Amino acid sequence: MSKCILHIGMSKTGSSSIQKTFFKHSSPYFNYKKSPQRLRYFDAFGQNPSQQLRLLFSKKPEKIYINVRKNISRIEADEYNNLNRGKLIKFLESYNECDVLISAEGLGGFSRDELESFKKFLNTYFDELEVVGYVRSPKSFMESAYQQNLKLEIDTFEPAKLYPNYRKRFEKYLDVFKKVELWEFNPKSFKNNCVVSDFASRLDIDTTGVKIKNSNEGYSLDALRILFAYRKYYGRGGYSQDVLQFNRDLNTLLTRIPGEKLKFSSKIIAPILDDKHDDIVWARNHLNLLLEENIYKDDDVGIDSEDDLLKCEPKAVAYLLNEMASMSQKVSSKKVENTYSVNEILYEQFIDMFKKDHVTSDIDDQNIEYILNQVFTKTNSSLEENEVQKIVGLGLFKKRINKDGSMIFNVNPFKI
Amino acid sequence: MKPHEIANKIKSENPEKLEMISDKTITYLIRKTFQEISSIVQNTNEGVVKIQGLGNFNIKQVEINKDEEKIIVKRVFFKPFKPKK
Numbered sequence: 001m002s003k004c005i006l007h008i009g010m011s012k013t014g015s016s017s018i019q020k021t022f023f024k025h026s027s028p029y030f031n032y033k034k035s036p037q038r039l040r041y042f043d044a045f046g047q048n049p050s051q052q053l054r055l056l057f058s059k060k061p062e063k064i065y066i067n068v069r070k071n072i073s074r075i076e077a078d079e080y081n082n083l084n085r086g087k088l089i090k091f092l093e094s095y096n097e098c099d100v101l102i103s104a105e106g107l108g109g110f111s112r113d114e115l116e117s118f119k120k121f122l123n124t125y126f127d128e129l130e131v132v133g134y135v136r137s138p139k140s141f142m143e144s145a146y147q148q149n150l151k152l153e154i155d156t157f158e159p160a161k162l163y164p165n166y167r168k169r170f171e172k173y174l175d176v177f178k179k180v181e182l183w184e185f186n187p188k189s190f191k192n193n194c195v196v197s198d199f200a201s202r203l204d205i206d207t208t209g210v211k212i213k214n215s216n217e218g219y220s221l222d223a224l225r226i227l228f229a230y231r232k233y234y235g236r237g238g239y240s241q242d243v244l245q246f247n248r249d250l251n252t253l254l255t256r257i258p259g260e261k262l263k264f265s266s267k268i269i270a271p272i273l274d275d276k277h278d279d280i281v282w283a284r285n286h287l288n289l290l291l292e293e294n295i296y297k298d299d300d301v302g303i304d305s306e307d308d309l310l311k312c313e314p315k316a317v318a319y320l321l322n323e324m325a326s327m328s329q330k331v332s333s334k335k336v337e338n339t340y341s342v343n344e345i346l347y348e349q350f351i352d353m354f355k356k357d358h359v360t361s362d363i364d365d366q367n368i369e370y371i372l373n374q375v376f377t378k379t380n381s382s383l384e385e386n387e388v389q390k391i392v393g394l395g396l397f398k399k400r401i402n403k404d405g406s407m408i409f410n411v412n413p414f415k416i
Numbered sequence: 417m418k419p420h421e422i423a424n425k426i427k428s429e430n431p432e433k434l435e436m437i438s439d440k441t442i443t444y445l446i447r448k449t450f451q452e453i454s455s456i457v458q459n460t461n462e463g464v465v466k467i468q469g470l471g472n473f474n475i476k477q478v479e480i481n482k483d484e485e486k487i488i489v490k491r492v493f494f495k496p497f498k499p500k501k
Contacts, residue, residue: 028432044436087436094435343456344466350449359444363437368445370433374426375446376470380496382417392418393450395457397494411473411492414454 002099003128005039005203006177009105010169012144013134013185014195016048016215019103021196023047024213024366029098031206038098039205044091045084046364050106052084057110057118064109076358084362092125100126101203105133112172119176131177132203134185134195137293138164138280139269147218147262151251155231157306159264160272166283174286184289220259221303222316227254228309248348253323257316265302269295347372383409419446457492471496 009015022030022041030039045052055061061077062068072080092100110118122129136144145162173180183202190198200207219227230250273280273295283291303309351368354360360368383389384407389397395413402408423442427434434442456465457473465473474493479486 091436342464342466343460344468345453345456346468350452353452354445354448357448359441360448363441363445367434367437371426371437371442371445372449373469374429375422375449376467376497377499378422378425379417379470383494383496389417391450393447394454395492407496409494409496411457411494413457413492414450415458 001127002037002096002125003130004122004126005099005101006107006122006129006131007101007103007105007199008107008131008133008173010108010133010135010141010164011105012141012148013105013136014187014199015103015105017196017213018199019047020213020215021210022101022103023364025210030101030210032204033206034204040095040098040100042091042100042102044087045362046367048104048106048364049102050104052362053088053102053104053118054106054109056081056084056088057114057121059111059114080358080362096125108169110172112176115172115176129177129179131173131180133182135166135170135182135283135287135289135291136164136185137291138273138276139264139293139295142269142272143262143264144218146264147224150224150227150231151219155228155235157228157309159268160275163272163276163279165276165279166287167279170283170287182287182289184291218261219254220257221262222259222313223254223257224262225309225312226257226316226320229312232310253320256323257319259313259316260301263298263302265299265304266295267299267304268302419443419450422446461490467497469497 007015007018022028023043023046025041028041028043030041032039042049051066055064055067055077058064061081062072062074067077107115107118119129141164142159142162145164146159149162170180170182181202183198185195187193187195191201194212196212197207199205200210227250280291283289347369350372351365354363354368355365379391379394382391383397383399387399389399391397391414393414395411397409397411400408400410420439420443423439423446427439427442453465453467453470453473457475460473460475462475462477465475467473472495474495476491476493477488478491480489481487
């Protein structure tokens with residue numbers, strides 16, 4: 001009897017930490033504490049299979065946002081899906097003896113029909129299907145979702161748009177799947193305040209020797225104020241290499257600004273909850289969860305308007321300006337030496353390049369980094385072993401030993 | 417050494433880790449990586465191109481005598497990255 005456990009999030013409930021921990025474990029297999037059966041993490045599409053599964057079971061994959069943004073035609077979308085269908089089937093046929101954990105919080109966008117066809121597909125491989133997930137109360141969900149969206153690219157202050165719409169999100173799962181288990185997302189009640197430990201313990205998965213990975217460490221409110229002002233008055237700035245690099249540098253600097261996290265005051269939250277009263281009652285009745293929270297507890301520090309969010313803390317701004325000035329000094333000192341350049345290429349830049357390439361865009365970042373690391377290690381070992389070595393695509397390398405015994409190579413680079 | 421040979425080596429050493437990525441895709445990824453590095457080295461007249469995990473390409477303009485005439489040529493030297501032990 002093999003079982004498929006489908007972890008559906010919801011988003012902002014530690015899904016990335018769960019996925020990262022299971023995906024990065026030295027073996028994709030896990031043991032149960034009380035059962036001899038083994039569990040395998042579904043890693044056919046990398047750490048998080050949400051996007052590939054969403055497209056694969058969509059009736060109109062070309063209309064899904066990611067494809068619309070990339071201007072992908074129906075034919076191209078079908079080709080991509082065929083490739084992924086092959087990978088999915090190969091995986092499920094290879095591991096049909098053990099249980100499989102599919103963690104994909106992005107499946108909430110499925111229509112009921114699409115979810116039915118996904119279930120039908122899974123039913124051909126498993127004896128049992130179980131849907132699990134955490135549910136987060138509305139205020140804390142909106143606070144977390146707002147900061148995530150701001151980090152990505154939004155430049156507006158519309159918390160109401162981030163209300164989690166429980167019925168739309170979960171009703172179809174309750175209707176389509178027989179076994180759905182949803183837990184309230186309450187980190188204070190988790191063992192070691194850790195969602196990964198809580199998740200594993202609820203599913204009886206043995207985490208002995210498993211290294212817990214945490215993801216999505218958030219910004220402080222002071223950092224978010226600056227980011228919001230930047231997004232609002234400057235925008236995202238496009239997707240060129242320079243802008244991507246700038247955003248990465250900005251992200252690094254912002255994460256260093258300490259302080260409390262973003263909270264919304266009841267002035268923002270109360271009208272939203274009034275408006276969504278029926279949905280919350282539905283969630284309490286059908287999901288059997290309390291979803292209770294004190295919406296007034298953060299009123300003394302909570303953000304109550306867009307203007308309030310724009311009140312940047314002078315000390316944080318001064319810190320950022322100082323850091324950015326030293327960053328631009330480094331850049332300008334490189335530019336002065338016009339003929340002599342120092343160019344450092346990091347794994348991240350290769351990963352960015354491969355993410356934009358249709359052949360490799362679905363490979364997980366960690367796998368790209370792993371492959372690059374292996375390629376470079378193997379290339380260097382091969383160079384060290386041979387006097388002359390031709391690396392196809394890179395160049396012809398001739399070994400030379402310096403007086404101090406160090407190794408250096410004369411290179412005849414490959415001509416493009 | 418060809419990209420597909422490197423791909424085969426990587427895959428055979430850890431088949432479980434990369435089982436869902438085809439040999440063809442890994443070969444493509446290697447070829448593109450080398451192409452990108454070659455292109456950066458080619459477009460640098462003088463300086464250092466540091467590739468994380470691989471090493472440093474040191475690019476120099478060197479004066480040489482050719483047919484009794486002094487000319488400037490580009491020379492590329494490579495120093496492999498040594499992982500810390």
